[in-house]
Amino acid sequence: MGDTAQSVRILVADDHPIFRDGLRKLLEAEKDFEVVGEACDGGEAIEMAQQLKPDVLLLDLAMPRVPGLEALRLLGNSVETIKVILLTAAIERDQIVDALHHGVRGVVLKESATELLLKSIRCVMDGQYWVGRESVSDLVRIVRDLTAIPEQGSRKRSYNLTPRELDIITAIVAGYTNKDIAEKFSIAEQTVKHHLGNIFDKLGVSNRLELALFAVNHHLVEEE
Numbered sequence: 690m691g692d693t694a695q696s697v698r699i700l701v702a703d704d705h706p707i708f709r710d711g712l713r714k715l716l717e718a719e720k721d722f723e724v725v726g727e728a729c730d731g732g733e734a735i736e737m738a739q740q741l742k743p744d745v746l747l748l749d750l751a752m753p754r755v756p757g758l759e760a761l762r763l764l765g766n767s768v769e770t771i772k773v774i775l776l777t778a779a780i781e782r783d784q785i786v787d788a789l790h791h792g793v794r795g796v797v798l799k800e801s802a803t804e805l806l807l808k809s810i811r812c813v814m815d816g817q818y819w820v821g822r823e824s825v826s827d828l829v830r831i832v833r834d835l836t837a838i839p840e841q842g843s844r845k846r847s848y849n850l851t852p853r854e855l856d857i858i859t860a861i862v863a864g865y866t867n868k869d870i871a872e873k874f875s876i877a878e879q880t881v882k883h884h885l886g887n888i889f890d891k892l893g894v895s896n897r898l899e900l901a902l903f904a905v906n907h908h909l910v911e912e913e
Contacts, residue, residue: 696723697722697810698725698743699723699746700726700727700743700745700747701724701726702727702734702749703727703747704749704753709729712747719807726743730752730753731752731753731760734760735755735760738771743771744771744814745771745774745810745813747776747810748774749775750777750780757775764792772794772813773795774793774795774809775788775793775795775797778799778800790896790899794818795809795813797809848891848892850888854888855909859910861900862904
């Protein structure tokens with residue numbers, strides 16, 4: 690019990706009491722997990738997430754009162770500090786993309802084996818994404834699989850990007866954090882943030898996921 694301070698604090702949001710109860714027992718059997726609350730609908734999930742500030746929110750996609758994706762939108766900036774994993778019986782590709790744009794870090798099907806859910810939590814706590822049955826560290830595969838934007842010719846445009854900005858875009862698509870990028874290119878983390886601000890302005894994107902989507906779909910990164 691001495692590791693309580695290190696425990697991953699989890700909020701469970703699902704409208705089925707039996708499922709919630711089973712999930713709580715499953716999670717609390719792991720010594721590094723702590724269930725800090727349970728919500729039975731989307732509205733309660735929002736209130737409890739803002740109040741309890743858990744590390745991870747396990748959010749059912751099909752919630753009464755406020756559905757999962759709408760709850761995400763209402764959570765707004767809170768999602769930046771809470772790693773949200775959607776639990777769902779079924780989900781469409783456009784819903785996954787929408788969820789990722791609103792800050793979701795993982796999507797797990799309810800039919801998945803329990804060890805996959807446990808893996809997904811540890812994966813997002815390590816800064817990665819989890820979709821379906823696997824972790825996604827670089828976002829390239831996920832955006833290729835989930836988006837089918839017709840190519841407008843394969844000619845690469847520069848968008849006035851400098852060589853350093855292109856290097857940083859490639860690193861972002863490969864899943865690097867700002868700290869990783871700073872170490873990789875031997876520059877200050879503040880400099881990385883400055884470059885990212887310029888890149889966002891030039892490409893008209895507002896977050897890292899939109900940048901990864903744009904970069905892949907407009908051939909700004911070299912294919913492996």
